[in-house]
Amino acid sequence: MRALGVHTSIKNSILNAFEEINNLQCNTFQIFLHSPRVWQIPEFERETIDNFRRLRQTNALNPCIVHASYLINLISSNPKTINSSRFLLKREVLMADALGADYYVIHLKDNASMQKEEIFDKVRIAFKKIEKLETCRILIENTAKSKITASIPDLVETFNNVSTEIVDGICIDTCHLFAAGYDISKKEGILAFKKEFENLADFDLIKLIHLNDSKTPAGSGIDRHEHIGKGYIGTKGFESFLKIKQMSYIPLILETPKKSPQDDIKNLNVVREILRKLES
Numbered sequence: 255m256r257a258l259g260v261h262t263s264i265k266n267s268i269l270n271a272f273e274e275i276n277n278l279q280c281n282t283f284q285i286f287l288h289s290p291r292v293w294q295i296p297e298f299e300r301e302t303i304d305n306f307r308r309l310r311q312t313n314a315l316n317p318c319i320v321h322a323s324y325l326i327n328l329i330s331s332n333p334k335t336i337n338s339s340r341f342l343l344k345r346e347v348l349m350a351d352a353l354g355a356d357y358y359v360i361h362l363k364d365n366a367s368m369q370k371e372e373i374f375d376k377v378r379i380a381f382k383k384i385e386k387l388e389t390c391r392i393l394i395e396n397t398a399k400s401k402i403t404a405s406i407p408d409l410v411e412t413f414n415n416v417s418t419e420i421v422d423g424i425c426i427d428t429c430h431l432f433a434a435g436y437d438i439s440k441k442e443g444i445l446a447f448k449k450e451f452e453n454l455a456d457f458d459l460i461k462l463i464h465l466n467d468s469k470t471p472a473g474s475g476i477d478r479h480e481h482i483g484k485g486y487i488g489t490k491g492f493e494s495f496l497k498i499k500q501m502s503y504i505p506l507i508l509e510t511p512k513k514s515p516q517d518d519i520k521n522l523n524v525v526r527e528i529l530r531k532l533e534s
């Protein structure tokens with residue numbers, strides 16, 4: 255069965271994620287390690303780490319994904335921000351690894367006043383500060399607007415320039431892809447994405463898909479997630495996107511809006527219905 259899950263809220267403890275995942279009957283999940291809008295990151299106790307690993311095992315949740323917090327900016331023009339970002343990145347990645355996570359997903363942002371080479375240098379330095387990891391690998395996510403991660407050629411170029419033993423894949427977010435100008439609501443847009451990608455890289459570089467509809471039209475450059483089927487990509491777009499053969503085994507994580515507890519269930523049901531159709 256294809257891995258399908260949601261970004262789960264951890265509230266006060268990372269162990270809280272499991273109840274939500276069980277209720278949603280997911281076989282994979284994504285979390286933040288702490289509030290993504292603060293620099294402070296609590297130290298987890300040994301017992302919490304052990305319980306997390308045990309619950310993840312008994313619930314057979316694969317892969318386990320950690321999303322980087324939003325403040326991390328490895329290419330800021332402010333050296334203080336860069337230093338704090340490198341420190342927090344390392345803390346988060348090591349913690350994700352201690353929890354046995356498979357992937358740590360990060361957006362690299364952009365800096366209009368920096369050339370690509372300088373950007374790549376700064377990102378490489380940050381990643382080099384992380385020693386060997388056991389299970390966890392870092393994934394670079396595509397973004398809605400950026401000279402380094404929005405278009406497929408830019409994303410692949412960036413990956414090729416910053417990849418290391420521990421930075422070894424990318425995450426494709428459908429909302430970001432759409433906002434960046436790949437109109438995957440239409441067959442031609444899907445074909446354009448596919449062609450562009452396979453000309454530059456192998457599909458097995460993609461380790462994760464963030465499945466989100468878009469509140470804004472194709473090419474808007476604006477990152478606003480919408481419920482699956484309710485945005486500009488639409489159910490038909492997702493049907494065609496999920497049909498891409500070379501990507502049919504890649505885990506799916508929803509990061510759709512959550513105003514009520516029913517929202518995740520509704521979105522998961524739409525995706526499950528599409529997957530059922532594709533399998534039959």
Ligand SMILES: [Zn+2]
Nearest residue numbers: 395427464509
């Ligand atoms: Zn995403």
Ligand SMILES: [Zn+2]
Nearest residue numbers: 429430477479
């Ligand atoms: Zn987004």
